[in-house]
Amino acid sequence: MLTNSERVKVLSEALPYIQQFSSRIIVIKYGGAAMKNQKLKDQVMSDLVFLSFIGLRPILVHGGGPEINSWLDRLKILPKFDNGVRITDQPTMDIVEMVLVGRVNKDLVATINKQGGKSVGLSGKDGLIITPRPSGQANLGFVGEVQNVDTKLLKILISNNYIPVIASVAADKEGQSYNINADTVAGEVAAALNAEKLILLTDTPGILRNSLDPTTLISHLNIQQARDLTQTEVISGGMIPKVNCCIRSLAQGVASAHILDGRINHALLLEILTDQGIGSMLVV
Incomplete structure (x- = not known):
């Protein structure tokens, strides 16, 4: 239990961050x-609602790989991957869209609304928010990249205090759907909106000097330091595309990018509203 003085300290510590980030966009x-555990899911959505009520403008972008795999298994479709990227033929694309847009997205919206927020579920198709292009790797099927982000609908929603929840699916001018990496979508949306922060919730504490030792967390680094750590393979494996996503968003005007552990209770509040934070923060 916190003493009264400790409670006051916590509240006082948050005040300058609330003042600094009021009306600013953060893309998560x-x-x-954090998506698979219901208790953690409730806490993340509660944090989003809290942030919206104190004046920030959160936007949530999500994937849903494990649930996609579960439905593919139910339908006797074998998941296939190439270097960690899902090979998405048309039957798989149909399942991806059904799961992400029809199930995961609406479940998140319902959870936010249950917590007292106002949320709207979207995919990249809605309002032509995301215009995709093929990844350029024919063997991957309908895996896409972000060609353009149209921010008009998102600006209308956040200016009216709605929390947009975006599934990482989009369609080209011919109506063909594409499966896009959710980190990529989040980074490009953050850049298009000149967001204050891009936050990637992961299953690791952040960027570690020793991947096996959580105490070696690098809490603050700039773009050049991130590139140097990638060249020396301190940043490796699945962390490379996440760091590259952060670098791209920073280069396009996002003020800061964060990689943090979504398994920690109230990770968003601890990272945004406290002096020390809990993850890795990247800046220009």
Whole structure:
């Protein structure tokens, strides 16, 4: 239990961050264990509602790999991957869209609304928010990249205090759907909106000097330091695309990018509203 003085300290510590980030956009990519655990899911959505009520403008972007795999298994479709990227033929694309847009997205919206927020579920198709292009790797099927982000609908929603929840699916001018990496969508949305922060919720504490030792967390680094750590393979494996996503968003005007552990209770509040934070923060 906190003493009264400790409670006051916590509240006082948050005040300058609330003042600094009021009316600023933060884009959160949501996935991993925080999505699979119902208690953690409730806490993340509660944090989003809290942030919206104190004046920030959160936007949530999500994938849903484990649930996609579960439905593919039910339908006797074998998941296939190439270097960690889902090979998405048309039958798989149909399942991806059904799961992400029809199930995961609406479940998140319902959870936010249950917590007292106002949320609207979207995919990249809605309002032509995301215009995709093929990844350029024919063997991957309908895996896409972000060609353009149209921010008009998102601006209307956040200016009216709605929390947009975006599934990482989009369609080209011919109506063909594409499966896009949710980190990529979050980074490009953040850049298009000149967001204050891009936050990637992961299943690791952040960027570690020793991947096996959580105490080696690098809490603050700039773009050049991130590139150097990638060249020396301190940043490796699945962390490379996440760091590259952060670098791209920073280069396009996002003020800061964060990689943090979504398994920690109230990770968003601890990272945004406290002096020390809990993850890795990247800046220009």
